[in-house]
Amino acid sequence: MRLKDKVAIITGAGSGLGKAGALRFAEEGAKVVIADYDSKAGQEVEKEIKEAGGEAFFVEVDVSNWLQVQDMVDKTVKKYETIDILINNAGVTQDSFLVKMSQEQWDTVIDINLKGVFNCTKAVASLMMDKGEGKIINTSSVVGEQGNVGQTNYSATKAGVIGMTKTWAKELGFKGINVNAVAPGYIMTEMVAKVPDKILEKLKSKVPFGKLGEPKDIANAYLYLASSESDYCNGTILDVNGGISL
Numbered sequence: 001m002r003l004k005d006k007v008a009i010i011t012g013a014g015s016g017l018g019k020a021g022a023l024r025f026a027e028e029g030a031k032v033v034i035a036d037y038d039s040k041a042g043q044e045v046e047k048e049i050k051e052a053g054g055e056a057f058f059v060e061v062d063v064s065n066w067l068q069v070q071d072m073v074d075k076t077v078k079k080y081e082t083i084d085i086l087i088n089n090a091g092v093t094q095d096s097f098l099v100k101m102s103q104e105q106w107d108t109v110i111d112i113n114l115k116g117v118f119n120c121t122k123a124v125a126s127l128m129m130d131k132g133e134g135k136i137i138n139t140s141s142v143v144g145e146q147g148n149v150g151q152t153n154y155s156a157t158k159a160g161v162i163g164m165t166k167t168w169a170k171e172l173g174f175k176g177i178n179v180n181a182v183a184p185g186y187i188m189t190e191m192v193a194k195v196p197d198k199i200l201e202k203l204k205s206k207v208p209f210g211k212l213g214e215p216k217d218i219a220n221a222y223l224y225l226a227s228s229e230s231d232y233c234n235g236t237i238l239d240v241n242g243g244i245s246l
């Protein structure tokens with residue numbers, strides 16, 4: 001029960017890494033806010049947690065929309081009175097070579113992956129500053145560290161997330177708030193299922209273990225950074241990629 005009674009908002013918790021994090025956090029005693037714009041998926045995760053005896057609350061939100069994000073925070077505080085943990089996990093890809101990338105593809109990915117992280121963090125920061133504590137975990141990517149063909153928009157957002165993580169570690173660290181990031185490698189979720197098999201095989205061959213990661217690998221990294229075990233981590237970018245970046 002490493003997160004007993006902690007209130008944790010996880011964005012994009014309707015599927016993939018966010019869902020795995022939500023299930024894991026609930027097992028560890030957290031009250032989990034499933035924040036997702038896919039209401040069907042989000043409600044299913046809420047149901048699954050409750051059926052297993054955990055505590056969860058679904059809030060429909062598009063993280064790129066500032067008013068909806070403020071509403072998510074208001075609903076969370078109304079229900080659970082406080083917020084201890086924010087996992088900025090929601091993210092999308094819209095891949096294309098640079099010369100073919102449309103303005104819309106650029107804007108959509110920037111709005112969700114970058115502005116969404118800004119919106120959610122800004123919305124919880126004052127409350128955590130008043131408490132003098134809090135844990136904020138951002139989701140970057142190996143692609144934000146190394147770049148990737150066809151991912152101009154995505155790699156820009158994930159590199160930007162690293163910049164914001166380090167900035168907030170300095171700004172909010174003075175107020176007792178830990179801000180860290182997880183940089184996953186290639187983890188088998190719906191997002192990665194879109195990658196053609198041939199490319200996935202090539203990626204696997206670059207990992208010393210010869211395999212992709214599983215959502216639980218990232219859920220456990222989220223758990224570490226959300227728990228008191230990581231109290232002296234601040235501005236850390238935790239690579240969880242099986243060694244693909246070596």
Ligand SMILES: NC(=O)c1ccc[n+]([C@@H]2O[C@H](COP(=O)([O-])OP(=O)(O)OC[C@H]3O[C@@H](n4cnc5c(N)ncnc54)[C@H](O)[C@@H]3O)[C@@H](O)[C@H]2O)c1
Binds near residue numbers: 013088185
């Ligand atoms: N899967 C990987 O290999 C991998 C690697 C590196 C980083 N990441 C990052 O991890 C995070 C989770 O990825 P995933 O693989 O679980 O993806 P996923 O597509 O399985 O899940 C993403 C979730 O985010 C939600 N979402 C998307 N846009 C949203 C918005 N505007 N507002 C609210 N919710 C929104 C979706 O509805 C979905 O439930 C993303 O930030 C992704 O960039 C994933």
